[in-house]
Amino acid sequence: MTMTGLQLRTGMIGALLIGLPAASLAQPADLPIAAARTGQYPPGIHVGKVGGRSYYLDARDRVLYGMDMRVLLPAGPDPAQYCTGDCAARWEPVLALAGAKPNIAFPRGNRPPEGPSGFYAQPQDAPDWTIIAGPQGPQWVYKGWHMVFVRKGAGGRSTGLDGSENKAWNTLKFVPPLPRIVAPADVRPVAVDGSYALADGKGRLLYTGACGKDCAAWLPFRGGMTSAGIGAWRVQTGADFAQWTWSGKPVFVCPEDAPDQVPAGGMVLRP
Numbered sequence: 001m002t003m004t005g006l007q008l009r010t011g012m013i014g015a016l017l018i019g020l021p022a023a024s025l026a027q028p029a030d031l032p033i034a035a036a037r038t039g040q041y042p043p044g045i046h047v048g049k050v051g052g053r054s055y056y057l058d059a060r061d062r063v064l065y066g067m068d069m070r071v072l073l074p075a076g077p078d079p080a081q082y083c084t085g086d087c088a089a090r091w092e093p094v095l096a097l098a099g100a101k102p103n104i105a106f107p108r109g110n111r112p113p114e115g116p117s118g119f120y121a122q123p124q125d126a127p128d129w130t131i132i133a134g135p136q137g138p139q140w141v142y143k144g145w146h147m148v149f150v151r152k153g154a155g156g157r158s159t160g161l162d163g164s165e166n167k168a169w170n171t172l173k174f175v176p177p178l179p180r181i182v183a184p185a186d187v188r189p190v191a192v193d194g195s196y197a198l199a200d201g202k203g204r205l206l207y208t209g210a211c212g213k214d215c216a217a218w219l220p221f222r223g224g225m226t227s228a229g230i231g232a233w234r235v236q237t238g239a240d241f242a243q244w245t246w247s248g249k250p251v252f253v254c255p256e257d258a259p260d261q262v263p264a265g266g267m268v269l270r271p
Contacts, residue, residue, distance in 0.1 A: 033173045033175045033191075034122075034123040034124040034126075034143050034175065035124065035175045035176065035177055035178045035191065036128050036174060036175060036176060036177050037127065037128050037177055038128055038177065039177070041056070041128075041129070042094075042096070042129055042140055043097060044058055044059040045057070045058060045059075045064065045094070045140075046059075047174045048061065048157070050063060050157045050159055051159070052193065052194075053173060053193065053194050054173065054174040054175075054176075054194045055157075055159070055171055055172060055173055055174060056142070056172040056173075056174055057157070058094065058150055060156065061156035061157055062150045062151070062154055062155075062156055062157070062158070063150070063154075063157055063158060063159050063171050063172075064094065064142075064148050064149070064150060064171070064172040065091070065148070065149050065150065065151060065161065065162075065169050065170065065171055065172065066142050066143075066145075066146025066147065066148060066149075066169070066170050066171075066172050067082070067083060067091070067146065067147040067148075067149055067168060067169060068145060068146055068167065068168055068169075068170060069082075069106075069145050069146075069147060070145055071166065071167055071168045072168055078106045079106065080105075080106045080132050080133070080134060080147065081134070081135050083134070083135060083147070083149070084135050088135065088136070089152070090151065090152055091149040091150070091151060091152065091169075092149060092150050092151075092152050093134050093135075093136050093137075093139045093147070093148070093149050094139065094140045094148040094149060094150065095134075095136065095137050095138060095139055095140070096131045096137075096138040096139065096140055100131055100138045101131070101138065102131045102132050102133045102138055103130050103131050104130045104131070104132050104141065104144070105132065105133065106132070120143075120144035120145070123143035123144055123145060123146075124143075125144070126143045126144030126145070127144070128142065128143065129141070129142060130144065132147065134147060142172050146170070146172065148172065149169075159171050173194075174194065175191050175194065176191075176194070176195065176196065178196075179196055179271040180271075181198070181271050182230060182231035182232075182233075183198065183230065183231060183233055184223065184227070184230060184233055184244060186200055186201040187199070187200060187201075187206065187233075188200075188201065189271050190203060190205075192205075192260075192268075195270070196270065196271050197268045197269065197270055197271075198268075198269040198270065198271060199259070200221065200253050202256065202259070203259050204253045204254040204255070204256065204259040205253070205254045205259060205260055205262055205268055205269075206221055206251055206252070206253055206254075206268070206269045207251070207252055207253075207254070207262045207266040207267055207268050207269060208246060208249040208250060208251055208252065208266070208267055208269065209249075209252075209265045209266040209267045210265050211263070211265060211266075212264075212265050214263060214264075214265075217263055218252045218263065218266075219252055219253050219254075219255060220241065220243040220250065220251075220252060220253075221243060221244045221251040221252055221253040222241055222242060222243055222244070223235040223242045223243065223244045224242060225237060225242045227242065227244075232246055232247045233245070233246055234248075236250065246269060251269065252266065
C-alpha cells in the first residue's frame with residue numbers, strides 16, 4: 001500500500017504586523033491546520049466529508065470559510081470589522097445565538113494579550129470556537145483568528161474559493177483532536193488526510209508488514225540495545241542493531257527523501 005499526500009510541513013505562525021510573536025512570514029494558509037480540541041461545535045455546525053476530506057459545514061451543508069484576520073491586518077486597525085460593503089454582499093457571517101457575549105476582542109496597542117480574553121499568537125494555542133463582535137453582531141471565530149462565514153449563493157459542500165483573495169478566505173478543515181499515545185519517545189502522531197498515523201521524530205511514517213522480494217528497501221525502525229519496552233512496543237535485538245516491534249510485529253520507517261511513501265505490502269501504524 002502506498003500513501004501519498006502527507007503534508008509534513010512545520011513552522012510557526014508569523015507576525016504580520018503589530019508586533020505579534022514569531023518571525024516567519026509564511027501565509028497562514030501555507031501552514032498545517034491546527035488540530036481540534038473538542039468534538040463539540042456551535043449550534044447548527046457539524047463535520048462532513050467533501051472529496052474525502054473532513055470540513056466544518058453549516059446546517060445547509062455549506063462549507064464554512066474562515067476570514068483570516070492575520071492576512072487582513074494591513075487593511076485597517078481592526079480586521080474583525082473588515083467584512084462590510086462589497087464583502088458583506090458576498091459573504092454571510094455565521095453569527096452566534098442572540099444574546100451571546102463576545103469572549104475575545106481585537107487588542108489595542110502594539111502587543112496582543114494572550115488567554116481567553118485576548119488573541120492567540122498561534123492557532124494551536126486557541127480554543128476551537130470563540131465569539132467576537134463582528135460588523136453584524138456576535139460572530140463565531142475558529143482557532144482564534146478565523147472569523148467564520150459562508151459564501152452567499154454557494155452550493156452545498158463547495159470548496160472552490162479556498163485560499164482566495166491572497167489567502168484571506170480558507171475552508172475550515174477538520175483535523176481530529178490529537179490522540180494520546182503510549183509509544184517510544186521518538187514516536188508521534190501526524191495528521192494524514194483527516195486522520196492520524198504514527199511517525200518518527202523526523203516525520204517519517206512508521207509501518208509494518210511483509211516485504212516480499214523487496215526487503216532491501218524496508219528500513220528498520222531502530223531502537224537502542226538497552227531500550228525498555230513501553231505499551232505494545234518492544235525492542236528486538238539482531239546481530240548488529242536493535243529494532244522496535246509493535247504488537248510483536250517489526251516496525252519499519254520510510255526513507256528521508258520520501259517520508260510518506262510506504263512500500264507495497266506495508267501497513268501504516270495508527271494510534
